Amino acid sequence: MKPLKLLVVGGVAGGASFAARARRLCEDAEITVIERGPDVSFANCGLPYHIGGEIATRDVLAVQTPASLNDLLKLDVRTHCEAIDIDRRGLRLQVRNTATGECEWLPYDKLMLSPGASPLRPPLPGIDDPRIFTLRNLQDMDRIIAAADAGMRAVIIGAGFIGLEMAEQLQRRGMKVQLVELMPQVIPPLDAPMTALLDSELRRNGVEVFLGDGIRAFRPGDSHVGCELNSGAVLDADLVILSIGVKPDSDLARKAGLELGARGHIVVDAFQRTSDANIYAAGDVVETQDRVVPGRTAVPMGGPANRQGRVAADHIFLGDKARPYPGSIGTGIVRAFDVVAGITGWSEKRLRALQYPFASVTVNDSHHASYYPGAKPMTLKIVWDARTGRLLGAQATGFEGIDKRLDVLSTAIAAHMTVEDLCHLELAYAPPFGSAKDIINLAGFAACNRRDGLVKHTETLPTDPAVQIVDVRGKPLADAYPAPATVLNIPFATLRANLGKLDKNRPVVTLCAFGKMSYFAARVLAQNGFDVSSFSGGLKANVDPRSPGKLPTA
Amino acid sequence: MKPLKLLVVGGVAGGASFAARARRLCEDAEITVIERGPDVSFANCGLPYHIGGEIATRDVLAVQTPASLNDLLKLDVRTHCEAIDIDRRGLRLQVRNTATGECEWLPYDKLMLSPGASPLRPPLPGIDDPRIFTLRNLQDMDRIIAAADAGMRAVIIGAGFIGLEMAEQLQRRGMKVQLVELMPQVIPPLDAPMTALLDSELRRNGVEVFLGDGIRAFRPGDSHVGCELNSGAVLDADLVILSIGVKPDSDLARKAGLELGARGHIVVDAFQRTSDANIYAAGDVVETQDRVVPGRTAVPMGGPANRQGRVAADHIFLGDKARPYPGSIGTGIVRAFDVVAGITGWSEKRLRALQYPFASVTVNDSHHASYYPGAKPMTLKIVWDARTGRLLGAQATGFEGIDKRLDVLSTAIAAHMTVEDLCHLELAYAPPFGSAKDIINLAGFAACNRRDGLVKHTETLPTDPAVQIVDVRGKPLADAYPAPATVLNIPFATLRANLGKLDKNRPVVTLCAFGKMSYFAARVLAQNGFDVSSFSGGLKANVDPRSPGKLPTA
Numbered sequence A, B: 001m002k003p004l005k006l007l008v009v010g011g012v013a014g015g016a017s018f019a020a021r022a023r024r025l026c027e028d029a030e031i032t033v034i035e036r037g038p039d040v041s042f043a044n045c046g047l048p049y050h051i052g053g054e055i056a057t058r059d060v061l062a063v064q065t066p067a068s069l070n071d072l073l074k075l076d077v078r079t080h081c082e083a084i085d086i087d088r089r090g091l092r093l094q095v096r097n098t099a100t101g102e103c104e105w106l107p108y109d110k111l112m113l114s115p116g117a118s119p120l121r122p123p124l125p126g127i128d129d130p131r132i133f134t135l136r137n138l139q140d141m142d143r144i145i146a147a148a149d150a151g152m153r154a155v156i157i158g159a160g161f162i163g164l165e166m167a168e169q170l171q172r173r174g175m176k177v178q179l180v181e182l183m184p185q186v187i188p189p190l191d192a193p194m195t196a197l198l199d200s201e202l203r204r205n206g207v208e209v210f211l212g213d214g215i216r217a218f219r220p221g222d223s224h225v226g227c228e229l230n231s232g233a234v235l236d237a238d239l240v241i242l243s244i245g246v247k248p249d250s251d252l253a254r255k256a257g258l259e260l261g262a263r264g265h266i267v268v269d270a271f272q273r274t275s276d277a278n279i280y281a282a283g284d285v286v287e288t289q290d291r292v293v294p295g296r297t298a299v300p301m302g303g304p305a306n307r308q309g310r311v312a313a314d315h316i317f318l319g320d321k322a323r324p325y326p327g328s329i330g331t332g333i334v335r336a337f338d339v340v341a342g343i344t345g346w347s348e349k350r351l352r353a354l355q356y357p358f359a360s361v362t363v364n365d366s367h368h369a370s371y372y373p374g375a376k377p378m379t380l381k382i383v384w385d386a387r388t389g390r391l392l393g394a395q396a397t398g399f400e401g402i403d404k405r406l407d408v409l410s411t412a413i414a415a416h417m418t419v420e421d422l423c424h425l426e427l428a429y430a431p432p433f434g435s436a437k438d439i440i441n442l443a444g445f446a447a448c449n450r451r452d453g454l455v456k457h458t459e460t461l462p463t464d465p466a467v468q469i470v471d472v473r474g475k476p477l478a479d480a481y482p483a484p485a486t487v488l489n490i491p492f493a494t495l496r497a498n499l500g501k502l503d504k505n506r507p508v509v510t511l512c513a514f515g516k517m518s519y520f521a522a523r524v525l526a527q528n529g530f531d532v533s534s535f536s537g538g539l540k541a542n543v544d545p546r547s548p549g550k551l552p553t554a
Helices: A013-025 A044-051 A066-073 A138-147 A161-172 A192-204 A251-255 A302-317 A348-353 A402-414 A419-423 A439-451 A475-480 A496-501 A517-527 B013-025 B044-051 B066-073 B138-147 B161-172 B192-204 B251-255 B302-317 B348-353 B402-414 B419-423 B439-451 B475-480 B496-501 B517-527
Strands: A005-009 A030-034 A076-078 A081-087 A092-097 A103-107 A110-113 A117-119 A153-157 A176-181 A208-211 A215-220 A225-229 A234-237 A239-242 A246-248 A279-281 A286-289 A331-336 A339-345 A358-366 A377-385 A391-398 A456-458 A468-471 A487-489 A508-511 A532-535 B005-009 B030-034 B076-078 B081-087 B092-097 B103-107 B110-113 B117-119 B153-157 B176-181 B208-211 B215-220 B225-229 B234-237 B239-242 B246-248 B279-281 B286-289 B331-336 B339-345 B358-366 B377-385 B391-398 B456-458 B468-471 B487-489 B508-511 B532-535
Touching (some): A005 A013, A013 A030, A013 A302, A030 A081, A044 A138, A044 A161, A066 A076, A081 A251, A138 A239, A153 A225, A153 A234, A161 A192, A161 A331, A176 A234, A192 A208, A192 A331, A279 A302, A302 B439, A348 A377, A377 A419, A377 A439, A391 A402, A391 A419, A402 A419, A402 A439, A419 A439, A439 B302, A517 A532, B005 B013, B013 B030, B013 B066, B013 B110, B013 B302, B110 B302, B138 B239, B153 B225, B153 B234, B161 B176, B161 B331, B176 B234, B192 B208, B192 B331, B192 B377, B279 B302, B286 B302, B348 B358, B348 B391, B377 B439, B391 B402, B402 B439, B419 B439, B508 B517
Parallel strands (some): A005 A110, A153 A176, A176 A208, A456 A532, A468 A487, A468 A508, A508 A532, B005 B110, B030 B076, B110 B279, B456 B532, B508 B532
Antiparallel strands (some): A081 A092, A117 A246, A215 A225, A339 A391, B081 B092, B215 B225, B225 B234, B339 B391
16 A cells, blocks of 8 residues: 655644654654744744743754654654645645745645644734734744843733733843733733733733723834824834734635635634545644534634644544544633733633623632642632533632643533532642632632522622622721722621611622622621622732732722 | 521531531521530641641631631530530430530531541550650640650651651651551552652651551650561651541441441431431541442542531522532642642552453653743553543642642543543643643543553563563663663664564563653554553653652563
């Protein structure tokens, strides 16, 4: 039998995983990897950290070379080689050597497209100024490092995951960083209250944050680039980072007539096959099944890319034993200075936009036993299907243990667990590692209390003066971080003796530092005939725990 | 309607959670908590850490007092009060004030038994010497602190979770620690290879470890206690800690004729009801459904206790809305100095003893992206049902991120996930937090490879000279940490060119540092017609990564 010819377009995450898995499954396949850039299989998620010097040596980011891939996997890797056309009927791919300009047609039996996604560069005035950078590969990284210097002013457009990583790393280089975001919050995939801690951490570290404002034009000058925002404000930059998102590199697929999704991603089935059965695709360029809410999704992350590449190789070589890709959940995490925040699954705002029937709750606790040294506060929000109780998403923010909670909850989402199931997760507990009732259990309890009608929650404090707002914190805390004047302080321990101070004919909202005592108070009041809601997540949920007391209002 | 009278025996984890939840569900219930000791709701898991000074102040361990519980929860807490008899027909409990000796009968509508478990104190010669301690409560802790002094010799009998915590903490106090364990390994619930790193960490820190040896007698002398072991060895101790396990405090239940399990635990149903519908039980004293393998189990940990107390209160007050306790998984974690190890679900040896059809695999990886500073090695073993692929247990050891992996895998077990599902967990990834393919994904991949017949694993190196053992590590590593003389070194990159050096008629075992290259090599050899197995987990799996190269042999 003739050896199978595999062509792979793109030699990073998805393509590299596909090629490696294919080789493990078939020693005699002819596997050729076409890579436009000079590098294959590099650690693109590490790029910002080398810019800031946190990853000291560049070498560690170049995970493999064409030579090492040939040694290890018998791959024919062609760098500086661009795929420019697919002859689907003829089963061949046209490639061009970007150094020599030479073109040739390479035959394939199966083709894998894993070209990735490009940073967006909108056609704004001045966009071509060489001081405006995007970050995709090692060469972009090198250019930014060459251009960046301590004391310079950097403007970062887009406060998503990469924007925040770059803000921290450029700050580490001694630059003055200004961060611009079109949405009224950093990390737009998260619900706004869950980003407040990140926001204050950025500002505390000297990053100037401009929210609800977008870039309108660049005004390149001799000494600097003026970044003109929609508001009219102009920020002066010696260096600009554009991190406003990515678009799939699907031009080749489009030209070949493969089916694309609404946002230009290649549509694939559960085995990563495109609309042409001989062509597979994986990574940032594809859209797959959404694993949480029925529909399609594109999650441009390394994890899904790697696993999709593997699924495609299995489908080619394992026959009936191949298992489908179950879809993507969308799990993301970011650290900015000391603060960490992340999300898995759907946010409240996405569900709200879809008019999906959901409920949510926010809880606070320490990341490990509060009596063990080093306990740090954390905030966890979960959203679930209001009809079935099924977990749809989770967001967490704090200082430590955020990744752990996201991972557990991502697993719970994948397993179609309900909020009831979260109550009974049996997580590892010793004082340095957790609590006997982990914050995830607490979130499950709070959700079930809500489901069972034991407590009503409010996410914002009412401004209607008819509502009685009761602060049930102890007096020292209430005095140190006073709530607004309209709030009555009745410490929880004295609440039962002071019910007479409240009017049963007017609604009550209880509040406290973390949302726990306010829940206790709501239970006492509800059982005494009051119409009461607990302020979900407490006063500290939405602000830096190092400067508590600020109140979000509706 | 007359208020419901609830009596609670035991005011720590299970009992305290029951009482607190009951109060939240019912303001007017009369709730009385009977506690033998002077403290309620104290942080018993923190005791060892205060002995070593890691938790500096004692106060933080006394989470609540009778007065605070009255303020917060309107509980009538009676400390120094022992429950001595249940009149089931008369619905009353006899209690004795341990200070005055006075007895009285208290009526109940519902009774909760949560007395906990006592440290085992076998009737050995000399056992009553006052220098022999167990650790259950704050008073035990105080006594140990009063008796312990730098320079003293401590003998710890039992190298389970508490034994290891005590070994570290007594070492912190400057004591000379000797640790004795009847089983041939520390932390007997784990499979032996997964404890090797803990073992070497204890020794590296100066703890003398005596395995496969038990205590036969104590020989109290004037200056010290001689601890006579089964082997005949005698260890001199100024202070002895007995940490060989616990037994349920079920005498009261036994006397009342409640159904007990084979090991003396109170048998409860899924709503924590004992064989008497008016009596509930929770915590270390009960046995519940095993959540992994059909049968009964007792997991003496804080997490299950707290949640069981809650389930019981829900059953009394929530009617149809009450949800059952789903059973216990058994999740445990321990830190000794810099090393962490833990387990969730069933171990290989327990499954083997049950003749349960299982399979297992061990993988190694970094706890986060290897190119990001501070990456630490970790080893993960999973066991699954060989027929269905369902995950039955996991063990992990390393330095950081152990709790995270155990928590994810405990969640996967609770969700009845299979090894296939582990491949597609979408865990939070940024370089400081994980890898694009997390070690959990890798374990799933390895398990599926085994399921699909792509690779055979061996856990031990064969001693049969007919087997060709091939070390596929690079030459520098193989030279630095040589494998035994019988091993042939063929670096993986040169394997395809050197197939002629191997005899196709003799079996081959491939080995490497971490079990990954040996798997790659096994794939190459299998496809070239060899009968080959990969040494699961690699050379470093079973030894301290700081002194690699030791080989376990069969």
